Amino acid sequence: MTESLTFRVNGASRTVETEPWTPVLEVLRERLGLTGTKEGCAVGVCGLCSVTVDGELLSACLVPVAAVAGCDITTVEGLADQERLSTMQDQFIAHGGFQCGICTPGQLIAATALLDENPRPSEDDIRDWLGGNLCRCTGYQQIVDSVSAAAASRAGDVAA
Amino acid sequence: MSDHPDHHGHDVPARPAPASLAGPERRLDGRAKVTGSAKYAADRHIPGELVARFLASPLPHARIVDIDVTRASAVRGVLAVLTGRDIGPVRMGRRLQDWPVLALDRVRFVGEHVVAVAAETAATAEEAVGLIRVDYEALDPILDVEQALADGAPVLHPEAAGYVYLGGTRPSVPHPNVQGHRLVTKGEGDIDSIFASAARVFEHTFNIPPLPAGYLEPHATIVWIDEDDLIHIVTPNKAPFNLRAQMSQALGIAADRIVVEVPYIGGDFGGKGLTIDEYACVFLARQTGRPVRAVMSAADDMATMNPRHSATIALRTAVNSDGRFVAHDARILLDGGAYAAAKPLPHLTLAGAINTLPAYAVPNVRIEVTVAYTNNPPAGHVRSPGEVQALFAGESHVDEIARALGRDPLEFRLLNAVREGDSGIDGSRFREPRAVEILETIRRESRWDEPRPPGVGRGVALAVRHIGGGKTGLRVRCSPAGQIRVVTGAPDQGGGVATVIRRVMAASLGIDEASVEVVHGSTAEAPFDMGVGGSRATHLASRAAERAAQQLIEALEERIEPRVAQHVDFESGTFVGERGRRLSFGEAAALALSGEIELTATYEAAVHDDDEPGDFNFSGYGIAVEVDRETGVVRVRDAVLVADVGTVINPVAHRGQLLGGFAFGIGAALTEELVRADGQVVSANLGEMKLPTAEDVPPLRIVEIPTAVGPGAFGAKMAGELTNTAVAPAIANAVRDAVGVRVTSLPIKPETVLRGLIEAATERERVPTA
Numbered sequence: 001m002t003e004s005l006t007f008r009v010n011g012a013s014r015t016v017e018t019e020p021w022t023p024v025l026e027v028l029r030e031r032l033g034l035t036g037t038k039e040g041c042a043v044g045v046c047g048l049c050s051v052t053v054d055g056e057l058l059s060a061c062l063v064p065v066a067a068v069a070g071c072d073i074t075t076v077e078g079l080a081d082q083e084r085l086s087t088m089q090d091q092f093i094a095h096g097g098f099q100c101g102i103c104t105p106g107q108l109i110a111a112t113a114l115l116d117e118n119p120r121p122s123e124d125d126i127r128d129w130l131g132g133n134l135c136r137c138t139g140y141q142q143i144v145d146s147v148s149a150a151a152a153s154r155a156g157d158v159a160a
Numbered sequence: 161m162s163d164h165p166d167h168h169g170h171d172v173p174a175r176p177a178p179a180s181l182a183g184p185e186r187r188l189d190g191r192a193k194v195t196g197s198a199k200y201a202a203d204r205h206i207p208g209e210l211v212a213r214f215l216a217s218p219l220p221h222a223r224i225v226d227i228d229v230t231r232a233s234a235v236r237g238v239l240a241v242l243t244g245r246d247i248g249p250v251r252m253g254r255r256l257q258d259w260p261v262l263a264l265d266r267v268r269f270v271g272e273h274v275v276a277v278a279a280e281t282a283a284t285a286e287e288a289v290g291l292i293r294v295d296y297e298a299l300d301p302i303l304d305v306e307q308a309l310a311d312g313a314p315v316l317h318p319e320a321a322g323y324v325y326l327g328g329t330r331p332s333v334p335h336p337n338v339q340g341h342r343l344v345t346k347g348e349g350d351i352d353s354i355f356a357s358a359a360r361v362f363e364h365t366f367n368i369p370p371l372p373a374g375y376l377e378p379h380a381t382i383v384w385i386d387e388d389d390l391i392h393i394v395t396p397n398k399a400p401f402n403l404r405a406q407m408s409q410a411l412g413i414a415a416d417r418i419v420v421e422v423p424y425i426g427g428d429f430g431g432k433g434l435t436i437d438e439y440a441c442v443f444l445a446r447q448t449g450r451p452v453r454a455v456m457s458a459a460d461d462m463a464t465m466n467p468r469h470s471a472t473i474a475l476r477t478a479v480n481s482d483g484r485f486v487a488h489d490a491r492i493l494l495d496g497g498a499y500a501a502a503k504p505l506p507h508l509t510l511a512g513a514i515n516t517l518p519a520y521a522v523p524n525v526r527i528e529v530t531v532a533y534t535n536n537p538p539a540g541h542v543r544s545p546g547e548v549q550a551l552f553a554g555e556s557h558v559d560e561i562a563r564a565l566g567r568d569p570l571e572f573r574l575l576n577a578v579r580e581g582d583s584g585i586d587g588s589r590f591r592e593p594r595a596v597e598i599l600e601t602i603r604r605e606s607r608w609d610e611p612r613p614p615g616v617g618r619g620v621a622l623a624v625r626h627i628g629g630g631k632t633g634l635r636v637r638c639s640p641a642g643q644i645r646v647v648t649g650a651p652d653q654g655g656g657v658a659t660v661i662r663r664v665m666a667a668s669l670g671i672d673e674a675s676v677e678v679v680h681g682s683t684a685e686a687p688f689d690m691g692v693g694g695s696r697a698t699h700l701a702s703r704a705a706e707r708a709a710q711q712l713i714e715a716l717e718e719r720i721e722p723r724v725a726q727h728v729d730f731e732s733g734t735f736v737g738e739r740g741r742r743l744s745f746g747e748a749a750a751l752a753l754s755g756e757i758e759l760t761a762t763y764e765a766a767v768h769d770d771d772e773p774g775d776f777n778f779s780g781y782g783i784a785v786e787v788d789r790e791t792g793v794v795r796v797r798d799a800v801l802v803a804d805v806g807t808v809i810n811p812v813a814h815r816g817q818l819l820g821g822f823a824f825g826i827g828a829a830l831t832e833e834l835v836r837a838d839g840q841v842v843s844a845n846l847g848e849m850k851l852p853t854a855e856d857v858p859p860l861r862i863v864e865i866p867t868a869v870g871p872g873a874f875g876a877k878m879a880g881e882l883t884n885t886a887v888a889p890a891i892a893n894a895v896r897d898a899v900g901v902r903v904t905s906l907p908i909k910p911e912t913v914l915r916g917l918i919e920a921a922t923e924r925e926r927v928p929t930a
Contacts, residue, residue: 035196035203036195036196036197037196038203038377040376040378041458041845042458043844043845045845045846046376046846048376076195077195077196077197079195080195089194092190093190093191093194094186094812095812096813096815096816098194098654099654099655099656099813099816099820100425100426100428100652100654101189101192101193101198101426101654102200102375102424102426103376104193105196108194127853127854127855130853131853131855132853134376134846134851134853135854136376136427136429136824136851137654137816137820138816138819138823139816139819139820139822139823139824139826139857139860140823140852140854141819141859142812142815142816143854144854
C-alpha cells in the first residue's frame, strides 16, 4: 500500500510514492539520496538522524513519512548557502567540533535548532540541549565550544 | 634515503617544529563532514546491489544438527541462501584465523552467523531469514575463564591445529582452551624467595567487565566482483591492507585480486580492526553475480563486535622497609570469547595487559597473561587494549599499598616512579622518563596538599604508553605549478591523519598548506599502510610526509642547473643559487619541471628494540570527587590531566584526542556497562550501555609538559590512546580517599559504593574501636 506524499526538504518540494509508515530517515537516505543524515541506533537514542520538521528537532528514524506531509524538513545538506558554510558549520571546523564526523550532521542540526530557540545559550544550556546527540570522539567540549562561538558570532553579526 | 628501517627515527634527528605548526589547523575533512557530503560505508550504493541478512545463533554453544533453507530459498526476490556447509571451512582472523564465516556444525556464541541470505530488498531478506529452520543440540556453554581453564573442561576448538596462523608458527598454549599466553619476567633472583623474604607483601584482585568500543557507526560493507574478476570491498576496516592480506589467505585469492576501499570511518577506537561481513558477501556476490551490501544493525553490532576483553587481575607486590617495590607478580586472565580472530599480535594476547605497574621501578617481575576461549562473543581491541584493564588494577593496587603503609599516595608513587636509567615493567628502557615531573605537576595543579572538604576525596593515577611503530607510504605527485597531491593508504577514523600529512609536507617545503592536497586511496591506489591504530598514525604518517618532502626537494635539485641551485637548504626547503639567490620550492618547481614529478616515500619503524630506549608518553590525572554517602553517587568535582605530548602537529585535533580520551575514560569509569545474561548481550543500544552525554562529562583541565623527543616528525608523539586509561583508577582512588571504600570492579556504580559504605558501617558497629 503506497501513497503519494509531498513535503519540502531544504526548501525544495519533494514527492515520494511510498508506504506511509516508512521512516523519514529511510526516505531521505534511500529515496532522495540525502545520505548526510546518518542511521545509528534506529531507536531514537543516539541522535545521528536529527532533522528539523517545521523547526522542531526530531529523530528521523522514529517519524513515519506520512507525519511530515506538507511540512518543511531541514537536513544537514540544507545548512550551507550554496558554497558558503553556515556560521555553525564554520565554527565546528574552527573549534574541532567533529572528529570521525558520523554524529556531526545531527549535532549541527540540533545546535542550529538551539540557537533558533535560544540565541545566547550558556554552556549548561548547550550541554542540556545536546543531551540527545551522542558523540564518542570529542568528549563534547569542542562541540560546546563550537556552538558557543557560533552563538557569539551570530550575535556579533546582528549587532554589526 | 636508504630503505633501512629507522628504529625510533635515530638516523633522522628531530628538527625543531616550524612556526607554521603553531597555529590551528583547518582540517582537510572538515568541509565534507559539516556539509553531509562525507561518505561512510553505509552511504555508498552500487547499482544492482542486493541486501544481505544473516540468521544468527540464539544459543551460546550448540551443535548444528540440521539446517532447512527450503522455504527461505523459495521466497520471491531471494537470490542466494548459504550455510557453512555450502562454503566450507573458511575462517576469518587478523592473526589466527579461527572464526568461521558461517558456523560449521557448531555455534560458539549468541549472534554467530549461521546462514547468509542475499535478496532484492531488506524486507525480503528478513522474511527469508525468518523461514529458515535450524535444529540445534544445546551444549553446556563455558561463560567464564576459570571454567574454560579447568582440568577436563570441554575443548571449544578441537580443530585448532588446522587453523591458519598468519606470519609464522602459532606459539604453543598451555591448555587447549587458551587463545594466547604470555609470560614476562625481569630480574635475576628467584622471585618466590624475594617474596618470602620481603618486608611486606600486598595482594589484591580486580575484575574488569567487557565493554563495546561505543563507536556510533555500525559495521557495514559492500562487495562486488567486476568484469575482470577483481573483488571490490568497501568497508570501515581501519587497516585495509591487512584486511586484504587476511581475505587473501582465507579465500585463497591473490591479494592483488582484492581491492579494499575505506570511506570515512564513523568511529573506530579499536572496534573496526576486525570486520567480518566482507567475507560472507564475497560468497553471496559470487553466487548471485551481483553486488551485495551488508549493514549491521546497531544492536547486533553491540552484541557481537569486538568488545573489550573482560579481565580478572590478581596482583601481588613485595615492598622493602623503605617502601620501595622489590617484586611484582601479576596473573591476568582475559576472556577472549569464542574466537581469537580480532587479536593481531603474534602472542594472541593484548600487549597492554602487562602494564600493571608500567611507570614504576620494579626490579623483579613475573607477569602471566592468559587469554581463554569461552562462549561469550569474541573479544577485541578497545582504545589502549589491555592497558585499561591492567592500569585500573595496578593503580588501585599501588594506592592500597600506600595507604596500608601509612604513606601519602602521591609521595609513595614519587618514591617508586621510574627515573632516568630505570627500566620498565618488561625491562624496556625509556627515552626521557617523565613520571616524576608528571606527579609533581599533578601535586601542584590539583592542590594535592590542601585539606579536602568533607565527602570530597582526591585520587591520582599515573600512566605510560608506547608510541606505535609500523610502516606506511605516500604516493606523491607534484605539478610544475608546485601543486602537490598525496595519496595515503591510511584511512580516516577521525584522527586527522590527512591533515598531519598536509601540514608536515607544507612545513617541510616552506609552502602554503593549500598547495598540498591529501586523499585516501584504496589498496590499489596507495602504497602499503599498516592501518590507523596502535598509537602509530601520527608517528608514521608525519615521518613519511617529511621524507616525501625531502625526496621532492632532491628530485627538483637534480633538475635545476647548478648556477640556479648550488645547494639546498633543507631546513627551509629553499634552493640557494649564485650570489646567495634563493628560490622557493614553488619557484624551483616552475623552473625545473616540464611535467609532473611522481614519487613514493615509505617509512618504517620498529615499535621498539630491547637494546634501545623506547618512545613513550607519560601522563597522569589528579581527580577530585564528591561522594554522596546516602546514595553512593560519585561526582567529579575537578579533573586535571598532565601529559607529555611531544610536538603537536594538529593543535585542535590533538586537544580533541586528549578531551575525547578523558570522556572515554569517564564513561568506562562511572557508567558504561555491557550487560550479559547466559552469554546473551542484553544491552541493546548505546543509551542502555550508558555512553556519556554532553551533560555527563565534567570539565577537564589540561597541562601539557613540552618535549621534543617523540619519534614523529619534529618530535611528534601520539595522543589517541594517551588519556583514557588512567581516569578510572584516579576516580577509584579518589572515592577511596573520600569515603574509605575501595571499588575493585568497573564501572564505579552508586550501588557498589553504597554497598561498601554500608558494609563499612556494619563492620564499625560490630567491632568497637579500642
